[in-house]
Amino acid sequence: MNSEVSLMLRSFYFCNMPTISNKAVEMPSSPIRKLVPFADAAKKAGKHVFHLNIGQPDIKTPQLLFDAVQKADIQVLSYIHSQGRLEYRQKLAKYYNGFSASVQAEDFVVTTGGSEALYFGMYTCLDPGDEVIMPEPFYANYNGFSRSGDIAVKTITSSIEDGFALPSISAFEEAIGPKTKAILICNPSNPTGYLYSKEELETLRDIALKHDLFLFADEVYREFIYGDKKHHSVLALDGLDEHAIVIDSISKRYSACGARLGCLVSKNKSVIAAATKFAQARLSPPTWSELAAEAALEVPASYFEEVVAEYSQRRDLLVDRLNAMEGVNCPSPGGAFYCMVHLPIKDSDHFCQWMLESFDHEGSTVMMAPGTGFYHTKGLGKSEVRIAYVLNVDDLNRAMDALEKGLQVYKASESSF
Amino acid sequence: MNSEVSLMLRSFYFCNMPTISNKAVEMPSSPIRKLVPFADAAKKAGKHVFHLNIGQPDIKTPQLLFDAVQKADIQVLSYIHSQGRLEYRQKLAKYYNGFSASVQAEDFVVTTGGSEALYFGMYTCLDPGDEVIMPEPFYANYNGFSRSGDIAVKTITSSIEDGFALPSISAFEEAIGPKTKAILICNPSNPTGYLYSKEELETLRDIALKHDLFLFADEVYREFIYGDKKHHSVLALDGLDEHAIVIDSISKRYSACGARLGCLVSKNKSVIAAATKFAQARLSPPTWSELAAEAALEVPASYFEEVVAEYSQRRDLLVDRLNAMEGVNCPSPGGAFYCMVHLPIKDSDHFCQWMLESFDHEGSTVMMAPGTGFYHTKGLGKSEVRIAYVLNVDDLNRAMDALEKGLQVYKASESSF
Numbered sequence: 001m002n003s004e005v006s007l008m009l010r011s012f013y014f015c016n017m018p019t020i021s022n023k024a025v026e027m028p029s030s031p032i033r034k035l036v037p038f039a040d041a042a043k044k045a046g047k048h049v050f051h052l053n054i055g056q057p058d059i060k061t062p063q064l065l066f067d068a069v070q071k072a073d074i075q076v077l078s079y080i081h082s083q084g085r086l087e088y089r090q091k092l093a094k095y096y097n098g099f100s101a102s103v104q105a106e107d108f109v110v111t112t113g114g115s116e117a118l119y120f121g122m123y124t125c126l127d128p129g130d131e132v133i134m135p136e137p138f139y140a141n142y143n144g145f146s147r148s149g150d151i152a153v154k155t156i157t158s159s160i161e162d163g164f165a166l167p168s169i170s171a172f173e174e175a176i177g178p179k180t181k182a183i184l185i186c187n188p189s190n191p192t193g194y195l196y197s198k199e200e201l202e203t204l205r206d207i208a209l210k211h212d213l214f215l216f217a218d219e220v221y222r223e224f225i226y227g228d229k230k231h232h233s234v235l236a237l238d239g240l241d242e243h244a245i246v247i248d249s250i251s252k253r254y255s256a257c258g259a260r261l262g263c264l265v266s267k268n269k270s271v272i273a274a275a276t277k278f279a280q281a282r283l284s285p286p287t288w289s290e291l292a293a294e295a296a297l298e299v300p301a302s303y304f305e306e307v308v309a310e311y312s313q314r315r316d317l318l319v320d321r322l323n324a325m326e327g328v329n330c331p332s333p334g335g336a337f338y339c340m341v342h343l344p345i346k347d348s349d350h351f352c353q354w355m356l357e358s359f360d361h362e363g364s365t366v367m368m369a370p371g372t373g374f375y376h377t378k379g380l381g382k383s384e385v386r387i388a389y390v391l392n393v394d395d396l397n398r399a400m401d402a403l404e405k406g407l408q409v410y411k412a413s414e415s416s417f
Numbered sequence: 418m419n420s421e422v423s424l425m426l427r428s429f430y431f432c433n434m435p436t437i438s439n440k441a442v443e444m445p446s447s448p449i450r451k452l453v454p455f456a457d458a459a460k461k462a463g464k465h466v467f468h469l470n471i472g473q474p475d476i477k478t479p480q481l482l483f484d485a486v487q488k489a490d491i492q493v494l495s496y497i498h499s500q501g502r503l504e505y506r507q508k509l510a511k512y513y514n515g516f517s518a519s520v521q522a523e524d525f526v527v528t529t530g531g532s533e534a535l536y537f538g539m540y541t542c543l544d545p546g547d548e549v550i551m552p553e554p555f556y557a558n559y560n561g562f563s564r565s566g567d568i569a570v571k572t573i574t575s576s577i578e579d580g581f582a583l584p585s586i587s588a589f590e591e592a593i594g595p596k597t598k599a600i601l602i603c604n605p606s607n608p609t610g611y612l613y614s615k616e617e618l619e620t621l622r623d624i625a626l627k628h629d630l631f632l633f634a635d636e637v638y639r640e641f642i643y644g645d646k647k648h649h650s651v652l653a654l655d656g657l658d659e660h661a662i663v664i665d666s667i668s669k670r671y672s673a674c675g676a677r678l679g680c681l682v683s684k685n686k687s688v689i690a691a692a693t694k695f696a697q698a699r700l701s702p703p704t705w706s707e708l709a710a711e712a713a714l715e716v717p718a719s720y721f722e723e724v725v726a727e728y729s730q731r732r733d734l735l736v737d738r739l740n741a742m743e744g745v746n747c748p749s750p751g752g753a754f755y756c757m758v759h760l761p762i763k764d765s766d767h768f769c770q771w772m773l774e775s776f777d778h779e780g781s782t783v784m785m786a787p788g789t790g791f792y793h794t795k796g797l798g799k800s801e802v803r804i805a806y807v808l809n810v811d812d813l814n815r816a817m818d819a820l821e822k823g824l825q826v827y828k829a830s831e832s833s834f
Contacts, residue, residue: 258704287675
């Protein structure tokens, strides 16, 4: 093509623009991050913002993880095995068998965070148009991963009045159709902190077996359990070897969100073989992070005792403070470090933005995640917010002061909206 | 459900097994890695295997990258911005503008390797059923990413006789249909080493504008150009701001494959905004790797001069040795560190396996990637192999000795297959 014709073509077509995919248009923005511009503006205006909106723990990452990366004798930072180094998977299996998972090194695909584990797991089990059932409220990014794979989300609603317990079997049975391939739970739950009992998990097991569904369990918070309760992994349930798939990550366990290192675990050989093909397409997990994750398995039990004691103290404070406020209801979380809170408001998106834009208490305000982002059913979550208790007790107390005051001012000024 | 009924259900359904997705079944295995068991067996049998099958460079990773990770003062290894740290994106923009890309920090999404950049880019632009056109042979994992998104791959064939030059415009025009949304090239190319001329890129530009297609260019090898030739980025082409999308990675550039750090670059605001939503769903790129990548931008030009001189020497040796063998044709690569080689064989999968299983020359053999894995059209690539020149000159010479001898023995024994 000579340059004159080429130029002509260019001017002719210059106004055209290729269009992005429907998938991309419909892909949800992160409900946790969408208030960031308002938080930035609040800080610019001199306010202190207490970040209770995101599960970024403030706990120090154990030194062992940094040591592993700093002392590694690497000349060429090369790819590692697509499934993860065998040595790491062997140690992981040992850790898992500590809670009766009965797994071996070949039952793991090491992934770039729990996010990639979820992506590999869902793509391995569900085609476009297939359905996954999730109890809502659920971790908002499950929406993103489903949309990205053109997978339909069906929800059954757990209610704050029941403390977010597992909905009835009949609710599941009503939701299950011919396109349903899987159930996805988060245990203990982000965003509710709900810890499923063994009986509830057995109920889910029976539903999965009866309808031949995969049961995905996101267990990244399994170490954070409060009081006398006990965490049960779906991998330890009898008769579920072909159906159970676990999503895991070191992000929260070792306060190492930036490592991006997780794993997919299943005793179903077809699932792991297929997930490995997805893993091969992206070649390798991040090498430094994998070395850190391997070292993390040597972190002593005393670390978790301290961290759990710390979170437990925060939880107690938070639940007490919240439930003492007028019109507020916060079921006490059994695990993780989140709670879903009912507030005396009608539009949580508006309230959370208002707290950043139009309110401060002694120069401080609170950033929370609007409840609506954690529900799939339109209209739900409008009186709820998710709070992550990732700040120390002093800061939490000051944040609760600001929230309490904020609710009063908001209520008084409500007529003006 | 009482435990008796539950037990009954379990035994009743025990034989059932949920099925994995069609996507997972059809997801291709890595053609580069599928011979690994045969290589392992060869090594177990005491053979030395020259690995020319995979693009894992043997060049030392610059110390600057390790320093950045070792000296970082981190207390909590937290998430970074989903799009990548602003400081890094600003420095990236400066590096890009060194070759006239005219980009700004907001035109980047920092990704977990080039793999994730490709995945974000394709999902942002193509829905299930949409088509992407690639000149074949192409990087095998493009198949995996397309399958994963239920995107159809259409190919136009570039031939070894033409040195893998861009096929004619008419070939493109014939391939373009109503579902075609994008063209994907790799420049310089893995697996052929072909470097597109400015004129060829302008031709692609005109096709993209005429048919309103996205033009994806995987430019991860842009630093590895030999002789007097010059690399041209699609971002530097006039009039293509809304159509050009670049896939990049530090893996090969700084011999840091294990970092898993890359980026997606486009001046199309809708593309970056949508890709950012995919980035938010997976929260953050790996933090340590991003710090290393930022430091890598300080690597002096002399590093590349040395590395390019090294690869150049290897290329010359390899091309000379190969073309001196009977019935062998290897076009001289203009860039990257791969070549596609025509061998006097009829089944490259069989030959590559035979080299590992049944042959050695003075205790050594060569692992290569069968050509078939780089073609989409069935039947193509059967007389071709891909060779990565990621070994030093001495090892390459010995590997060529083994290949030359292997071809002779194979030919002599061919009647027995």
